[in-house]
Amino acid sequence: MTEQREEGAGVVREAEGREHGHPDQTVGVGPWKGMWPEGDHWDPELLTHGDRRNVLDKYRYWTHEAIVAELDTRRHEFHVAIENWQHDLNIGTVVRTANAFLAKEVHIIGRRRWNRRGAMVTDRYQHVRHHATVEDFVEWARGEDLPILGVDIFPDSVPLETYELPRRCVFVFGQEGPGLTPEVHAAADATLSIEQFGSTRSINAASAAAIAMHAWVRRWVFGQRVG
Ligand SMILES: C[S@@+](CC[C@H](N)C(=O)[O-])C[C@H]1O[C@@H](n2cnc3c(N)ncnc32)[C@H](O)[C@@H]1O
Numbered sequence: 001m002t003e004q005r006e007e008g009a010g011v012v013r014e015a016e017g018r019e020h021g022h023p024d025q026t027v028g029v030g031p032w033k034g035m036w037p038e039g040d041h042w043d044p045e046l047l048t049h050g051d052r053r054n055v056l057d058k059y060r061y062w063t064h065e066a067i068v069a070e071l072d073t074r075r076h077e078f079h080v081a082i083e084n085w086q087h088d089l090n091i092g093t094v095v096r097t098a099n100a101f102l103a104k105e106v107h108i109i110g111r112r113r114w115n116r117r118g119a120m121v122t123d124r125y126q127h128v129r130h131h132a133t134v135e136d137f138v139e140w141a142r143g144e145d146l147p148i149l150g151v152d153i154f155p156d157s158v159p160l161e162t163y164e165l166p167r168r169c170v171f172v173f174g175q176e177g178p179g180l181t182p183e184v185h186a187a188a189d190a191t192l193s194i195e196q197f198g199s200t201r202s203i204n205a206a207s208a209a210a211i212a213m214h215a216w217v218r219r220w221v222f223g224q225r226v227g
Pocket residue numbers: 151152153172173174175176177178179180192193194195196201202203204205206208
């Protein structure tokens with residue numbers, strides 16, 4: 001189920017300022033100057049007090065609902081999922097990148113609670129769905145006819161760099177330490193690895209997620225085929 005946040009708009013805006021690590025008055029724009037513009041997407045509170053949110057300039061003074069509705073008209077066809085069994089700190093960053101690259105939805109598999117700090121409040125503009133178990137997640141993906149692409153360094157993984165990514169898919173990322181669970185590995189239509197050249201076993205999940213999402217963008221927004 002898509003999660004709803006219950007905070008009032010003012011509380012959320014204050015949180016956005018804090019997440020930025022800036023005093024409220026140093027980011028964004030101040031109160032609207034001159035005659036107020038007309039239209040349902042303008043937020044009277046923001047026009048009055050200014051807009052300090054982490055949003056593109058074109059969305060300044062828009063209501064939260066209007067921004068989400070506009071994003072919904074052009075979301076991409078890939079989803080991202082991350083396993084959450086140990087409160088992995090990468091999840092917030094994955095959510096933020098999913099927002100930047102306009103993933104259709106983000107899926108949290110496992111614990112419902114996750115550390116939102118790295119998300120910089122971008123989760124409010126994203127549809128975040130929770131699945132309590134891998135089984136629930138797989139059932140959802142199969143029901144949507146979405147290929148499950150596990151991303152991890154398994155012996156049977158194929159290189160992301162030369163894999164023809166499908167337009168509709170869900171990427172799944174694992175946690176620091178254990179990586180993807182055997183259940184996700186078994187359910188995946190393919191597992192993809194990102195080539196490394198140094199001595200470390202792996203990069204962190206948020207970095208891997210950014211690379212995978214951008215590979216999708218290169219293929220399906222810029223038409224760059226890998227073959
Ligand atoms: C730190 S890694 C997990 C450890 C890894 N399973 C190992 O054998 O050391 C956490 C997650 O980041 C992603 N990841 C990290 N490096 C990767 C790589 N080179 N290729 C694909 N995924 C990677 C995967 O989603 C993985 O589950």
